[in-house]
Amino acid sequence: MxxxxxxxxxxxxxxxxxxxxxxxxxxxxxxxxxxxxxxxxxxxxxxxxxxxxxxxxxxxxxxxxxxxxxxxxxxxxxxxxxxxxxxxxxxxxxxxxxxxxxxxxxxxxxxxxxxxxxxxxxxxxxxxxxxxxxxxxxxxxxxxxxxxxxxxxxxxxxxxxxxxxxxxxxxxxxxxxxxxxxxxxxxxxxxxxxxxxxxxxxxxxxxxxxxxxxxxxxxxxxxxxxxxxxxxxxxxxxxxxxxxxxxxxxxxxxxxxxxxxxxxxxxxxxxxxxxxxxxxxxxxxxxxxxxxxxxxxxxxxxxxxxxxxKGRPGLLMQSRFPHQRWGNRVTAEPYVVLQGFTEMFRGFEPWLSSFGKVRVHGHLFAPDSAHFAGGGAEYFGALSSSAALRDYDSTAFLTNLIWNTRGDRQCFQFGPADTQDITWNIARDANARIHVISGAWAVPLFLSEGRFADIRRTAARLQKTESAFLSVLRSDHCRARVKIQTLSNFVRNPIEPLQDVVDQLAARDRPKLTAPPEMVHLGGFGEFLQNLKNQGMHLHLAGDFPTDYAPEPPQAERATPYLVTK
Amino acid sequence: MGALTSYRLRLKRKRHLIRGFRKRHELSAVKNRTAQIAPADILVFTTLRNELVRLPYFLKYYRDLGVNHFLIVDNGSDDGSREYLAQQDDVSLWTTQASYKRAKFGVDWLNWLQRKYGHDHWCLTVDTDEFFVYPFCDTRPLRALTDWLDASEIRSFGAMLMDMYPEGPIGAEPYQAGQNPLEITRWFDSGNYTIRKNSQFRNLWIQGGVRARVFFDDNPERAPALNKIPLVKWRRSYAYVSSTHTLLPRGLNLVYDASGGEKASGCLLHAKFLDTFEAKSKEELQRRQHYANSHEYRAYNTRMADDPVLWCEWSEEYINWRQLEVLGLMSKGNWA
The missing domain is CATH 3.90.550 (Spore Coat Polysaccharide Biosynthesis Protein SpsA; Chain A)
Structure with missing residues (x-):
């Protein structure tokens, strides 16, 4: 014993x-x-x-x-x-x-x-x-x-x-x-x-x-x-x-x-x-x-x-509802917001989604409905594309989307024509990677064939909205990673900003871009902008776009040498 | 939040207790077996009307979890529910013909019964179509949870209502008495919930799920509330204010963490969309005894006529509580 x-x-x-x-x-x-x-x-x-x-x-x-x-x-x-x-x-x-x-x-x-x-x-x-x-x-x-x-x-x-x-x-x-x-x-x-x-x-x-x-x-x-x-x-x-x-x-x-x-x-x-x-x-x-x-x-x-x-970051649920002022990370994972890109290129979204595990959405905050990748009425987690449901709580819409798709990198298009409730939230979110081509909203207007007076009115409205968004992005409270450039700068050198976007989306592979996807034909765009100015509009977001800008004419049968694989 | 608000809420709580007290005459006991209730028993409180087909499985489910006694208010059933319940040895049954709506949708009746019989017991307040799921519910009985809550000095436990639905049209698969309704309504929406905080009562107001997606996609603010606090270590002074969404004193509503952590929580699987649904919603529309002029039932009726399928490509099929925890719908908190 x-x-x-x-x-x-x-x-x-x-x-x-x-x-x-x-x-x-x-x-x-x-x-x-x-x-x-x-x-x-x-x-x-x-x-x-x-x-x-x-x-x-x-x-x-x-x-x-x-x-x-x-x-x-x-x-x-x-x-x-x-x-x-x-x-x-x-x-x-x-x-x-x-x-x-x-x-x-x-x-x-x-x-x-x-x-x-x-x-x-x-x-x-x-x-x-x-x-x-x-x-x-x-x-x-x-x-x-x-x-x-x-x-x-x-x-x-x-x-x-x-x-x-x-x-x-x-x-x-x-x-x-x-x-x-x-x-x-x-x-x-x-x-x-x-x-x-x-x-x-x-x-x-x-x-x-x-x-x-x-x-x-x-x-x-x-x-x-x-x-x-x-x-x-x-x-x-x-x-x-x-x-x-x-x-x-x-x-x-x-x-x-x-x-x-x-x-x-x-x-x-x-x-x-x-x-x-x-x-x-x-x-x-x-x-x-x-x-x-x-x-x-x-x-x-x-x-x-x-x-x-600590809980699971990015999760809002019945027993985890962090106070807004505490903890700046609202969403679960990094995501990319693109303003003005899809307007500049033909077939931009399919092109971008070819880079690995990336979900490239259209305008998620478009006034008619949320344009999910694939165009469905619902998305991961049975998230509805209904604009009313989305706008009822747009923050929850975004946090839900990012939470539901953990593991896939999300990317969506944004623009001054979309509902803007979300701007402060993405600006404050350290997970957001926001790229803006300021003034790119003018491109679809230029391509549209409406009455010039209507176009002029729309242009003024869009410029005002975008300007407000930019000032949010430039505020002291902004924690997102933001890149802003004017349309005229972008047109001169589109590869570099696109490379940034692709690097953030496909962080592991980091494919090297050699040529941009096919840009919309901008012949006469400089004149269009000048016309807007002549109508008394103060265009300050597009940059100094050369009036006589003449891009190379679009090549009919161009192969798509987007990236060089190692 | 000053002393004035506190005092106002105190009056509100008292008013609810008095309402319960006054409505006690509306209840007449069919079988009062409350003498059987032992000091540490776990109690279930329910109001129902014409739910005979659901009752066998409902009782079995909660008996298996380890519930000791059921206290049920029958609101004028005429399908034999009353007779069926009166025969069950662990059920105390009251009946009333009074208005469900004027009894605050049954809250007054249950507040009274809870005050009288629930003091110092863990009380679970659920409907017959709600199935309580909590962390480890497949391996640990309900008493394990309540013991843990006691030891952690937690008085109330939140469980979000999660609407379950079948894959095909509602009612395509008939429900048999005694069958697990979750065999038919196996699907749910996993990630479309919106939350806001109610600053008066400090509880969270959760909306979303399939009902918001399908019936209220053009009118989201009217979508039903899904936040619930069904499990409470009852004290005589407590009162439910609206259904089991809100409690007073409002400290009981703090079932969430506001500094980033996760408290433990469960889910109430809501097997509403069985074949009984259509008849039920027609009847409820006629009786007009439900919340906000039964607008919810009106929305169902208009929508169900043209397309009774709630399922979508992204619906999630229910497996177990662990799945819900991974999806972020409930949490183990620090229970391990």
């Missing part, structure tokens, strides 16, 4: 019975501490359920409350009884009613027999503890905590603030250097006796009685004084979430727990029948001699904390 188990229980007593029987069956004496708050009848029934065991004892009961000295008092009473009544016990394990042994008891006792002088107790200095509740590390040892954190949070916080303000500090007794750690330890008889029979125990106890959460610091601190060899880790796997609340294990964690090779785990949900049945059976284990390896469990719980605190 080498291992004794001290169990502190307060509810789910049927599980405690099951666990105590398991330990006692495998030759480990058990001392139980039952919370005083458990009523007399339940307690009596519990005692009776274990009455047939002579190596299961019950110690004096304390009223236990989380974070208070009572938990240490309970473990002291139980440990004293254990050491006194079972002189063969070499190691004492502190466990709760929801600590489940994951490996056969024999493996644990063998493990401990091979390390007869090692104390397994997580014990780290206060500076190194990132997980403490309420951010109280060192202050646990220097302030007073007369109010319950669970029931009187406001008083608790207020009193802490007050003590900080007046600069109150308790004196830490001589020889104590505060350490913290998991409250589930496994100590040697030698160390435990030394702690319990310490000549200064009354001083220590009086001090720790007023420390906050002393069950995480009492043994952790004092074992540093008395132990010959501390292994600063707990044999009990116990994970905490970001609020300092222990993660609970359920039936579906069975394989995960098996593979962890830990000796014990907590907390186990009391109704997790499958876990209790499988781990308390005498099934042979395959991990004899293995060292505990909770890496996978760590990962899963770390991911859960991440999800709770």
């Amino acid at each position: 080498s291992l004794g188990v001290v169990m502190i229980v307060h509810d789910a007593l049927h599980r405690a019975t099951q666990l105590a029987r398991h330990w006692s069956d495998h030759g480990c004496p058990v001392v139980l501490h039952v919370d005083q708050r458990v009523d007399r009848d339940t307690y009596d029934r519990f005692v009776k359920s274990l009455a047939d065991r002579d190596n299961v004892l019950f110690c004096d009961r304390h009223r236990c409350e989380w974070g208070t000295w009572s938990l240490v008092a309970a473990s002291q009473a139980a440990a004293e009884l254990m050491l006194e009544r079972f002189p063969d016990v070499q190691h004492v394990l502190l466990a709760s009613g929801s600590c489940l042994p994951l490996r056969p008891v024999a493996e644990l006792t063998d493990y401990l027999r091979d390390r007869p002088t090692t104390d397994f107790i997580e014990s780290v200095t206060t500076e190194d503890v990132p997980w403490a509740i309420g951010g109280l590390n060192t202050e646990r040892f220097t302030l007073r905590f007369p109010f319950s954190w669970k029931r009187r949070r406001r008083l608790f916080d207020g009193y802490v603030r007050f003590q900080r303000r007046v600069g109150y500090k308790r004196r830490i007794p001589l020889g104590i250097s505060p350490h913290l750690g998991s409250q589930w330890w496994c100590l040697t008889r030698h160390t435990l006796l030394a702690i319990l029979n310490d000549p200064r125990r009354s001083v220590n106890d009086a001090y720790f009685r007023r420390v906050w959460i002393p069950d995480e610091s009492y043994y952790q601190t004092l074992s540093r004084q008395h132990s010959n060899k501390i292994e600063s880790r707990s044999l009990t796997l116990s994970k905490f979430d970001y609020q300092g609340k222990p993660h609970v294990f359920y039936d579906d964690h069975l394989q995960l727990l098996r593979r962890s090779d830990c000796f014990l785990a907590r907390k186990i949900w009391p109704h997790a029948d499958r876990l209790y049945d499988s781990f308390l059976s005498d099934a042979p284990s395959f991990s004899a001699g293995a060292e505990p390896n909770p890496g996978e469990i760590d990962r899963i719980f770390a991911k859960a904390v991440d999800r709770r605190t």
Whole structure:
């Protein structure tokens, strides 16, 4: 006999019975501490359920409350009884009613027999503890905590603030250097006796009685004084979430727990029948001699904390609705907005979508409907092309689109003829890559064959709208990557801006463009602009377009040497 | 948000509690088995009218999740629903002929029953065509969730309503009593929801899904609200204000995180579009007992006449909760 188990229980007593029987069956004496708050009848029934065991004892009961000295008092009473009544016990394990042994008891006792002088107790200095509740590390040892954190949070916080303000500090007794750690330890008889029979125990106890959460610091601190060899880790796997609340294990964690090779785990949900049945059976284990390896469990719980605190960027949903002012990333992934490109070329969208995994949409915010790539009435996620639905919440329309198509790069056309509700949102979105050829709206007008007076009116309206959009893009709040150039500059050198666009869309391949796609024929366009000016319009966005601009006449049968493949 | 608003909302909450109290006479108990309710039991609250064909599966679904007792208000059924429910050992049944509309669409009745029997229990308020899905619901019973919520000191749990529909025309595949309706209505819209925040009650107002896409594409602001908070650790002082969309005190409505993280949430799969739908919507149109002059039902009727197919190329077929979580419709939060 080498291992004794001290169990502190307060509810789910049927599980405690099951666990105590398991330990006692495998030759480990058990001392139980039952919370005083458990009523007399339940307690009596519990005692009776274990009455047939002579190596299961019950110690004096304390009223236990989380974070208070009572938990240490309970473990002291139980440990004293254990050491006194079972002189063969070499190691004492502190466990709760929801600590489940994951490996056969024999493996644990063998493990401990091979390390007869090692104390397994997580014990780290206060500076190194990132997980403490309420951010109280060192202050646990220097302030007073007369109010319950669970029931009187406001008083608790207020009193802490007050003590900080007046600069109150308790004196830490001589020889104590505060350490913290998991409250589930496994100590040697030698160390435990030394702690319990310490000549200064009354001083220590009086001090720790007023420390906050002393069950995480009492043994952790004092074992540093008395132990010959501390292994600063707990044999009990116990994970905490970001609020300092222990993660609970359920039936579906069975394989995960098996593979962890830990000796014990907590907390186990009391109704997790499958876990209790499988781990308390005498099934042979395959991990004899293995060292505990909770890496996978760590990962899963770390991911859960991440999800709770950071969430998935770009997702707006019922339980994640970030405040608009916080977090500038509205959308999930980068996307490209092109203003004035499709107007300049024949078949621009099919040409652009030939570059890898790119979805090139038409004018998503056109007044009649959203022109999705492929021209369907719906798109990914059953997003409707209805203009009314889109304009009802255009931000949601865009975030939905980008979220629904995660993994594909999205690109859409925009222009002054589209509804403009979205402009501020894309400008503020760090994921947006916006390319503008200012004044390109004049090209479709030039090609249209309407009455000049109508064209003149439309031109004025479009110029005004585009001008407003450009000032949004030039504002201090703009976080998008923006490239703006005038139509006249673009016409002189179209390759470079197109190369930029293609690079952003096909970031991996980065194909090299040698020639632009076929541009619409702009012969006479300079004259057209001059005419608009002659009608009294102040054209300031298209740049200085040469009046006598004469492009090469379109070649009839030109091959399409768009890119050179490596 | 000053003291005045707080006080106004407090009065509003009291008014709802009083409404429930006054309407209690409208309910007459058919079978009151509430004495069976044990201290930690999980309760389901429902109002219904003529849902006999749906009841067997509805009860089975929630029994399998681990619900201990059903508290049901029957609003004048004449198809045998009342008799069927009265025979179930875990159902307490009340009946009323009073107006559904004037009882705030059943809210007053349920507020009263929740106040009387729901105090200190986890209460799930659902309709007979709503199926509650939460993280790990295929491996963990509902009690695992409520225990976790208790331990995390969370009082209310949000579950968005998700409209499910069949692939073919509505009603092409007849529904049999006891059958899982999600075998027929397997499809849903995964990514066309819009959210705004209600600054008065602080809850989110979610619209979208197939009903917005098909019936309200020219009138989106009238599309039905999909945000719901069906699972609440009830206290006597709580009250639902409009359906299960809004609760008071309004702290209960904060089932979302505003700083970027994700809280845990579920979904209510809404198997409304079965073959029973057409008859039901015609009847509801006549009774005019539904919200905003039943405009929703009017929209259905006009649209269903010419094209009863809701399915589209981008509809998503339901597999399990993990799929919903990946799609971003619900979240595990920090439950792992």
